[in-house]
Amino acid sequence: MMRPSFGARMMLPALLLLAALSIFPFLFIVWMSFNDVSPIGGLSFDWVGLENWTNLFTDPDVRSSWGISAIYFVATVGLEMAIGIAVALLVHELIWGKNLAISLLLMPMFIAPVIVGLLGRFLVDPTYGLYAWVLNTTGLYTQNILGSKGPALVAVILMDVWEWTPLVTIIVLAGLASMPDEVLEAARVDGANYWQRLRLIVLPLISGIVIVALLIRSMDAIRYFDIIFITTNGGPADSTKIIPIRLYETAFRFFDLGYAAAIGLSMLAFSILVANLFLRMLARQGLAR
Amino acid sequence: MTKRGGRTWARQVVLYGLLALALIWTLVPIVWMVLSSFKSADDLLATTPKVVFAPTFEHYKGLFLGGNSLWGYVKNSLLASGISTIISVALACLAGYGLARSHFRGKQHLSFWIISTRMAPIAAVIVPLYMIFRTLNLLDSIAGLIIAYLTFNLPFAIWLMNAFFADLPVSLEEAAMIDGATRFQAFWRVALPLVTPGIVTTAILCLIFSWNDYAFAQTFSGPSSQTIPIAAAQLLTQTGIDWGKLTAIGTVVVLPMVVVGLAVRRWLVRGLTLGAVKGE
Numbered sequence: 045m046m047r048p049s050f051g052a053r054m055m056l057p058a059l060l061l062l063a064a065l066s067i068f069p070f071l072f073i074v075w076m077s078f079n080d081v082s083p084i085g086g087l088s089f090d091w092v093g094l095e096n097w098t099n100l101f102t103d104p105d106v107r108s109s110w111g112i113s114a115i116y117f118v119a120t121v122g123l124e125m126a127i128g129i130a131v132a133l134l135v136h137e138l139i140w141g142k143n144l145a146i147s148l149l150l151m152p153m154f155i156a157p158v159i160v161g162l163l164g165r166f167l168v169d170p171t172y173g174l175y176a177w178v179l180n181t182t183g184l185y186t187q188n189i190l191g192s193k194g195p196a197l198v199a200v201i202l203m204d205v206w207e208w209t210p211l212v213t214i215i216v217l218a219g220l221a222s223m224p225d226e227v228l229e230a231a232r233v234d235g236a237n238y239w240q241r242l243r244l245i246v247l248p249l250i251s252g253i254v255i256v257a258l259l260i261r262s263m264d265a266i267r268y269f270d271i272i273f274i275t276t277n278g279g280p281a282d283s284t285k286i287i288p289i290r291l292y293e294t295a296f297r298f299f300d301l302g303y304a305a306a307i308g309l310s311m312l313a314f315s316i317l318v319a320n321l322f323l324r325m326l327a328r329q330g331l332a333r
Numbered sequence: 334m335t336k337r338g339g340r341t342w343a344r345q346v347v348l349y350g351l352l353a354l355a356l357i358w359t360l361v362p363i364v365w366m367v368l369s370s371f372k373s374a375d376d377l378l379a380t381t382p383k384v385v386f387a388p389t390f391e392h393y394k395g396l397f398l399g400g401n402s403l404w405g406y407v408k409n410s411l412l413a414s415g416i417s418t419i420i421s422v423a424l425a426c427l428a429g430y431g432l433a434r435s436h437f438r439g440k441q442h443l444s445f446w447i448i449s450t451r452m453a454p455i456a457a458v459i460v461p462l463y464m465i466f467r468t469l470n471l472l473d474s475i476a477g478l479i480i481a482y483l484t485f486n487l488p489f490a491i492w493l494m495n496a497f498f499a500d501l502p503v504s505l506e507e508a509a510m511i512d513g514a515t516r517f518q519a520f521w522r523v524a525l526p527l528v529t530p531g532i533v534t535t536a537i538l539c540l541i542f543s544w545n546d547y548a549f550a551q552t553f554s555g556p557s558s559q560t561i562p563i564a565a566a567q568l569l570t571q572t573g574i575d576w577g578k579l580t581a582i583g584t585v586v587v588l589p590m591v592v593v594g595l596a597v598r599r600w601l602v603r604g605l606t607l608g609a610v611k612g613e
Contacts, residue, residue, distance in 0.1 A: 050431070050434075050435075050516045050517075051431040051432065051434055051435025051437075052431065052435070053431070054427045054428060054430055054431025054520075055427070055428040055431040055432055055435075057424050057427065057428070058424035058425060058427060058428035058487065058491055059428060059443075061424060061483070061487060062447065062450060062487055062488060062491070065450070065480070065483055065484045065487065066446075066450040066453075066484065066488075068465075069458065069461035069462055069465060069484075070461070072461040072464065072465065073457070073460055073461040076460065076461065076464065081464070083463075083464075083467065087464065087467065087468070131355050134348060134351055134352060134355070135352070137348055138348065138349075138352065139345070145352060145356070146598070147595050147598065148356060148359065148360060149355060149356070149359050150594070150595065150598070150601075151359065151360070151363060151591050151595075152359060152362075152363070153594075154541060154587070154590045154591045154594035154595075155363075155545075155586075155587045155590070155591070156544070156545035156546075156547065156562055156586050156587070156590070157545065157547065158545075158547035158562045158565065158566060159545075159562070159565065159583045159586050159587055162565055162566070162569070162579060162583060163362050163366050163580075163583060164362075165569075165574075166365075166366070166369070166576055166579070166580065167362060167365065169574075169576075171378075172377060172378065172576060174361075174365055174382050177380075177381070177382055206358070206359070206362065210359070211605060214601060214602055214605070215602055215605070215606055215610055217602075218602040218610050218611065219610065222611070253610055256606055256609045256610055257606070260605070260606055260607070260609075263452040266452075266454050267452065267453075267454050267455055268455065268548075269455070269456060269548065270547045270548055273547070273548065273551075274547070274566060274569070287456075288454060288455070288456035288457075289456075291456045291457070291460070292456055292459070292548075295459070295460050295463070296463075296552065301460060301463075301464065304460050305460050305461070307457075308454070308456060308457030308458075308460050309457065311454045311456065311457045312453055312454060312457045315449070315452045315453060315454055316449050316452075318452070319445070319448050319449045319452045320445070322448065322609075323441070323444065323445055323448065325609075326609055327441075329609075
């Protein structure tokens with residue numbers, strides 16, 4: 045094996061840059077969370093101790109945003125996993141056109157989330173939108189979708205589901221492709237039908253990969269907020285104001301950067317927790333390096 | 334394949350019926366966006382959506398030929414995402430290899446630091462970066478955007494290149510070194526060429542992530558550094574939305590990324606699961 049000094053020299057430039065990009069801003073945001081920070085008329089810092097942190101736990105607005113975030117998170121990730129797995133099982137069974145089908149099904153996940161949001165707005169626009177027109181003419185829904193509380197939340201959830209379901213599909217497909225044929229063949233010879241094979245053999249075999257897909261989606265679900273940012277920006281009446289939108293508004297509309305820093309750190313704690321689970325999962329599968 | 338009884342034909346019909354549903358759900362928004370970008374203003378405003386229409390290039394002409402054309406935004410997007418991608422991939426090739434070929438205590442902690450940097454919520458990263466950029470005069474600059482994109486592209490690239498290098502058997506490099514190559518030569522002449530698909534995949538994913546960014550650009554960029562997603566968002570005005578132009582910009586943003594993304598489909602799973610799952 046090679047001496048560690050060579051490896052260290054190879055890693056040094058990247059790790060120094062990464063340290064500058066991550067540790068410094070991290071210490072800075074921690075410090076900000078103990079200050080009243082205002083950007084108006086030159087930056088000003090006023091030490092306020094734990095005030096931002098106590099606010100974080102008592103502020104009803106932030107609490108309701110965590111609630112909406114929880115709904116948004118469970119609904120988007122849940123639907124993406126369920127539909128993604130179902131579509132993967134479907135595509136896996138295809139005999140012809142499989143490659144083309146996969147390529148077409150993958151397309152949404154390359155699209156910028158902000159364009160997904162704009163496209164969603166276009167489709168449900170009460171005057172010109174294709175989907176709004178379909179809902180209108182069939183009589184299913186005739187109001188302004190993004191202007192009504194419940195439907196707006198459903199719409200932004202479905203936009204996220206549209207964009208990210210393909211990610212789950214392609215990961216699960218990789219798992220299905222790596223299953224050993226002999227086991228399935230043996231079960232088939234023994235007379236097991238499709239649903240029995242699925243429940244007793246396929247799902248247990250791909251469970252590890254399904255969990256990887258779940259964790260990857262979970263981490264990204266907390267990261268992005270572009271779709272809601274560009275469609276409803278939290279409205280109507282705060283019904284889609286997930287926590288990153290609340291943070292952004294606190295920082296850049298109300299200019300309370302110290303409080304925004306505290307909110308940001310609480311989000312960071314959540315994503316670090318998921319990242320930790322992800323690493324443990326890799327270690328369990330012997331994939332950690 | 335063994336026989337599946339007489340239900341095979343019916344089964345195929347059901348399968349392809351379900352596939353058609355999935356494809357409709359997936360493709361209608363994309364097809365509708367592209368179609369709309371070629372519709373005249375009148376056709377766009379039709380109360381009953383038009384599928385058959387006389388195509389026009391007016392929106393694209395308006396975007397690229399008029400004053401305040403899209404070219405400036407395209408240039409900013411290419412510079413910011415391109416340079417951050419090049420820096421990330423170059424440094425990550427070195428670091429990913431170093432990481433894959435060394436064993437030391439605390440390696441798990443180093444990995445954890447890298448992955449948690451990648452996964453940090455964008456809204457949380459924006460706050461300290463905004464303060465730092467403001468102090469260093471990096472607001473409204475391409476350099477600022479490059480730095481912002483490095484915060485997620487660099488850890489992603491290191492992690493992924495590490496995964497690709499870890500798959501290579503060490504024996505090839507050892508053989509090269511027995512023949513007199515230095516460690517760096519073994520990396521440069523033996524290992525690096527063998528992970529070309531990994532490098533390409535990493536670069537394309539970095540490019541897609543930064544090209545598609547909206548939140549950072551919306552916060553940090555100004556008149557001289559705005560990217561195309563910002564140009565799209567700027568078309569949302571109180572007085573009315575020019576959907577023709579907007580769908581045209583959408584098409585311009587989306588098309589290149591779909592093409593390059595599908596070009597590396599074979600390695601995509603590897604990349605998007607940060608190396609955890611091997612592809613097809």
